[in-house]
Amino acid sequence: MTEYLILQALNGLIIGLIYALMALGLTLIFSVLKIVNFAHGELYMLGAYFSYYLAKMFGFPPVLAVLSSIIIVFFLGVVIEVLFLRPVYTGAVERKDEYAILITFGLSIFLQNLALFVFGPWTRRSPSFVSGTTSFCSLSISNDRLVVSALAIVFMVATLIIIGRTFIGKGLRAVSQDREAAAIAGINPFKMNLLAFGAGSALAAAGGALIGPIFLIFPTMGAMPVIKSFVIIVLGGMGSIKGCIIASLILGEAESLGSVLFPDLTRGLAYKNAIGLLFLVVVLLLKPTGLFGEKHVRMK
Amino acid sequence: MKKHMLKVSRVTKRFGGLTALENVSFRVAENELLGVIGPNGSGKTTLINLINGIHKPDNGDIIFRDMPIHRLSSYKIAQKGIGRTFQVTRVFRRMSVMENMMVPALSISKSGTQEALLPKALEILALLKIVHLKDEYGRSLSGGQHKLLELGRVLMLDPDLILLDEPFAGVHPELKADLHDHIRKLHDRGKTFILISHDMHSIFSLSQRLMVLSSGEKIAHGTPEEIRKNEEVIEAYLGN
């Protein structure tokens, strides 16, 4: 039983890391553009498919396929921003809040059905990074899971360094705090929007590409993780990076362990996905700024 | 001495660590035109927000015609007869000018129909010289027309006390003169005003009495002549 619990905890950690990548992207987009990207799950799905096809059809080594897929989705994000989200900031659309919700939601429907049409409804699995398993004491873990965790951590740390230590990161943070002041200080907020949405999309793609060899790839694979990332950003405080990472790890563990500890196993599995949603509802009602957030962010 | 319409006693309002208003007291008599001046951030708009219930005071009370109103919600205060305009106009953009006018009219008359209230709305729009715009959408109006529409909406409430927040900011000189006229006319008809403005010429010529706020505190009050000579006021504006 204890071994099973430890295994579940490790699973929770890996899932938590993938959630964190995705939610980090959502956080980045939200803090700079003040938009909740409802198409985030589809960018995750596309990340998985691109990586799969690059490896399977063009023979890319798995890690290179993941990196290339991330870059492709980065540019896809840039295109989406220019075509559909820029009007929010140039005043070309009214009802900005609602437009942003509906347009990203519409994009999610479009991309999901496009994937269904192009890739078909079949499930796929990306090739392994490293096959086989590694044993620690009496536990054996697949190498893929180890590689995935390591890469997820690498991507996350790289993002944190870019945001925290570089000139670009400074610009992003400045725009997230005050668009107008940043513009006066010589930072182009449009460029930062572009970067934030591109990078946010890339992070979603990273999550999808990494999950490819462990779980299955299919057109609606983003539906559940995206709702998880919503839970995480609300829990983490809509825009707080630290809060987002902590909340991801908590949610990953809560789900993995929660379903084990639920007395009735079948219902436990069913209710697993409701745990986070209940968190979300309660947090929104009691402390709309999230557990770790400071202030209420809303588009003007 | 005329009867007091509004009594504000020892009102304090804080936002987080920032004190917007500290222990401010004053009274407004029936049919008075009180001007409120003060540097940016001195708490003028906060004062209006407290009187009309958008914010609740942390301390102190606000009595309107012997009734405490500082715990009431905005809409109740409006229905009791206090109307206001906003510093940055807040016209309903995707509603026609006439629909904008109908909202307050219907909110105070429980049984009134739009048809019954139409003549009154047309009369006010004619007074403000924007009756030709009655079917235009709020968003297609100019900034000055927004100011007029806001005033028109307030008049549809038929309030006894009107709070005007920077009515002359960003307004064309011709329109400003018109606004002066409107305010004087309404005042002559018995309306009571609290007027906030940075436009010293306007506020000194319109107000019967002035109150000066600085850093959330009331530092002076009196007739325009008295305020003009008040050292402390000059200090607040020019000094640091």
Next chain:
Amino acid sequence: MKNLNRLILMGLLSAAALLPFAMDGYWLHIIIIAYYYALLASSWCLLAGYAGQFSFAHAALAAVGAYTSALLVLNTGISPVYSIIIGSFAAAGVGLVIGFLCLRLQGPYLALFTIAYSEIFRIVLNAEYRYTGGNFGLNVPPLFARESRILYYYTILGILILSLVVMHKIVTSRLGLFFRAVREDEDAAATLGVNVVKYKILAFVITSFFAGLAGGFYAHYVRILTPNIIQLPQMGLIIAMVVIGGIESLAGAVAGAFILQLAAEYLRDYEELRWVFFGLLLVITLRFSQNGLIYPIYKRLTKKNEKTHAESE
């Protein structure tokens, strides 16, 4: 303009009344489902387009009506006629709670809250399969003992017309005016004497009632319920219908529901491609024509007419 409107309305009503005599059972079924969506779309239009509350819980509220009614009939044996009405009130009750809880939530926060509510409800329906049938589906007794599609057709047509008349009355009354004022600017509306809290909650209650009504009829017509009627793509379909029809027009929403439902049927051979097309249409409409595709065309048509009828107005 009034004359043209009346003419179009009379034409549509007589067409709707005569339709069953010109169609086979299969197409009648398609139209019945179109009416169901028209009721959902128009009530969501009232909530989102007029009152400005972009809720994603509308499909879930239809499910509240559907499951309440179905389970009532199955467990107590009352007539579906009553259970559908009770189900509608149950949905209105849930709408009341959602409206109350969401008073302080705006924009993306409201969207997230209502998505979470819908998902939780779907998960519960799935997990409690002993009572709800879960994903295997719940077999629901029919509304009419007699197997007659025409009966169902006129029933939903009646429900739809009645609901639209009520919603139209709301939209043109003081209630509709206050809904729109609240949508535009809550603070400004409050300073003009509008009880914002009351009208926000009322918008949820009224529109949830109609969603529940649609759901109740659907349950006893289709006769099998699964939690999938709550899934986000269902909500997406309702939103697409309203957006393409015109988010500030009840008639536009009804037209949008019809056109999408019929187009989906006509383009059946294209399978997934038609949903790609609808998704694209939704996104492009949002981006380039925020008043929808159908409403502006209608506006232009009637505008031409308006000039000639200017005096009679």
